[in-house]
Amino acid sequence: MVTDEENRAKGALKKAAKFGEDIDLDEYDEGSRELSTSGSFEDLSKDTQRTMLDTGIMPTAQGKSGNFLLMDNTVVHSATMGTGVELMPLSQAMKVHDWLKDYVWKAVQPDTDKYTAETYLEKADGYFIRALPGAKVQLPVQTCLLLKNRNTKQFVHNVLIAEEGSEFEVVTGCATSKGVEKGLHMGISEFFLKKDSKLTFTMIHNWSEFIGVRPRTIVQMDEGAAYINNYVALKPVKTIQMYPTANMNGKNGVCRFSSVAVAHPGSVMDLGSRAILNAPGCRAELISRTITTGGTVIARGQLIGNAPGIKAHLECKGLILNDKGVQIAIPELEARVPDVEMTHEAAVGKIAQDQVEYLMSRGLSEEEAVGMIVRGFLDVGIRGIPEHLKAEIDKTLQETDVRGM
Numbered sequence: 036m037v038t039d040e041e042n043r044a045k046g047a048l049k050k051a052a053k054f055g056e057d058i059d060l061d062e063y064d065e066g067s068r069e070l071s072t073s074g075s076f077e078d079l080s081k082d083t084q085r086t087m088l089d090t091g092i093m094p095t096a097q098g099k100s101g102n103f104l105l106m107d108n109t110v111v112h113s114a115t116m117g118t119g120v121e122l123m124p125l126s127q128a129m130k131v132h133d134w135l136k137d138y139v140w141k142a143v144q145p146d147t148d149k150y151t152a153e154t155y156l157e158k159a160d161g162y163f164i165r166a167l168p169g170a171k172v173q174l175p176v177q178t179c180l181l182l183k184n185r186n187t188k189q190f191v192h193n194v195l196i197a198e199e200g201s202e203f204e205v206v207t208g209c210a211t212s213k214g215v216e217k218g219l220h221m222g223i224s225e226f227f228l229k230k231d232s233k234l235t236f237t238m239i240h241n242w243s244e245f246i247g248v249r250p251r252t253i254v255q256m257d258e259g260a261a262y263i264n265n266y267v268a269l270k271p272v273k274t275i276q277m278y279p280t281a282n283m284n285g286k287n288g289v290c291r292f293s294s295v296a297v298a299h300p301g302s303v304m305d306l307g308s309r310a311i312l313n314a315p316g317c318r319a320e321l322i323s324r325t326i327t328t329g330g331t332v333i334a335r336g337q338l339i340g341n342a343p344g345i346k347a348h349l350e351c352k353g354l355i356l357n358d359k360g361v362q363i364a365i366p367e368l369e370a371r372v373p374d375v376e377m378t379h380e381a382a383v384g385k386i387a388q389d390q391v392e393y394l395m396s397r398g399l400s401e402e403e404a405v406g407m408i409v410r411g412f413l414d415v416g417i418r419g420i421p422e423h424l425k426a427e428i429d430k431t432l433q434e435t436d437v438r439g440m
Contacts, residue, residue: 043146044155057274058247060153063188063219066107068160070183073112076102082213083181089270090208090241092179100203101176103162106183108190110160119170120203121163125194128163135163138194142225142253142282150221150249159190159223166201166232175204182211182218182246191222197232197260205234209248210241217245224252228260230285240268240275244301248275258285264292264308271299278335280309286342287316294323298330300359307335307365312345312375319347324412326353327360336379337367343374353383354412356405 073079076087076094084094087104096102100117104110110124121128129135145155162178182189197203211218220242228234242248254262262281281290292308310319325332334351353362362383370377386408394404 040140040145041156043144044152046146058219058249060149060188060219063217064186065157066109066182066184066187066189068108070106070109070111072109073104075114076104076112079104079112086181086210086212086241087179087208090179090210090239091206091237092177092208098174099177100172100174101164103176103178104181105161105179105189105191106181107187108160113162117172117174119167119172119201120176121165121167122176123163124160125163125192126160128194135194138196138225138227139192140225142227142255143223143251147251151223151251154190154192154221154223157190159192159221161191161193161222161224163194164205165196166198166203166234168198169200170198170203172201172203175206178205178207180207180209180220180222182215182220182242184212185215186217187215187219189218189220191220193222193224195224195226195234197226197228197234199229200231201229202233203235205236207236207238208241209238211243211246215243215245219247220249222250224250226252226254226262228254228256228262230257231259232257233261233263235263235265237265238267240266240272241270242272242275244271244273244299246273248272248277250277250279252277252279254279254281254290256281256283256285256288256290258287258314260285260288262288262290264290266292266294266296266306268296268304268306270297272302272304274303274305276305278307278309280311281319283310283312283317283319284314286314288312288314289318291320292322294325296323296325296332298325298327298332298360300329302330304330305333305335307333307337309337309339310347311339311341312347313341315342315344317342317345317347319345321349321351323351324353325351325362326356326409326412327362328356329359331361331363333363333365335365335367338369338377338379340368340370340375340377341372343372346376348377349379351381352412354409355383355385356409
């Protein structure tokens with residue numbers, strides 16, 4: 036029997052085909068659902084482990100509450116090591132927890148767009164993570180989404196639940212294996228934060244210049260919930276389009292989106308975040324720093340104030356490091372009631388020459404001066420991430436090519 040959701044999803048695909056949206060899904064093959072599984076991260080090939088390290092994922096169980104790896108469309112590894120948290124493939128969780136049907140495809144609608152529709156119709160797998168009520172999980176959960184084979188179309192559907200009073204951290208690395216010259220990643224994520232819960236979610240993108248990326252994320256937040264989202268994309272990518280949204284439905288919620296991205300030559304990065312403040316006393320902050328060394332960046336941000344007594348700030352700043360790059364900033368503030376406090380700051384431009392000359396006068400070369408300014412610009416004070424991940428981000432910033440300015 037065909038459900039209403041299936042009919043809507045099929046309708047979204049037909050509509051997309053009619054209007055010829057940007058990526059042709061028919062150009063890609065469905066990724067394998069039958070790759071070999073692994074008993075641990077340590078059993079993976081050295082090449083896979085190195086790829087994971089480049090996304091901030093430690094290929095070890097030590098110091099982690101859980102590890103998860105989706106390779107193409109196969110869950111290759113899933114294990115829970117700590118207490119207070121559940122981690123398993125979503126397909127398995129649907130069999131274990133009958134109540135989960137009340138969450139799956141409830142935050143993200145299957146007919147949102149063609150990428151969501153196809154992910155729904157393909158019955159995509161992904162991770163299910165749940166922090167138990169009141170649990171203060173000290174060690175992070177690691178997840179890795181990896182495109183292993185060429186011309187693969189990867190479908191991912193993730194569901195994350197932070198139960199009342201819980202606190203935990205998830206680090207996700209998304210990457211492409213060496214030599215993969217074409218691929219498409221579609222990732223649907225539905226997050227549910229219950230009363231007084233806290234989630235710190237860090238995503239590192241390490242794709243390649245041949246990969247199209249289409250994540251779709253909705254976060255539902257109850258009273259007193261806190262959501263901290265860190266996003267880092269410093270390596271080349273063909274095209275990426277993402278706009279995660281936090282629906283702040285309970286009073287006194289707090290959310291912060293921090294994004295750092297570099298658009299290399301040939302890259303088109305359409306990035307942004309949105310917070311919808313639906314209850315009194317909510318606070319939101321959207322901060323982004325983007326650089327183009329020859330690619331195109333569209334930096335979006337939207338704050339919608341639907342309740343009195345809310346405070347929110349949006350800040351998007353971009354640097355252009357050569358004549359071929361493009362920066363577009365689109366900040367939006369929308370207040371629907373009185374007694375709101377919402378502000379924004381947006382700026383795009385080049386590095387001030389007097390700053391470069393000052394640093395050169397202190398003994399640095401021009402390249403060293405530009406590199407120092409760029410690294411300082413990208414430092415948005417990303418909060419709540421482990422030291423090894425901070426070190427990996429710093430290393431990547433050091434290696435970011437800012438020559439040719």
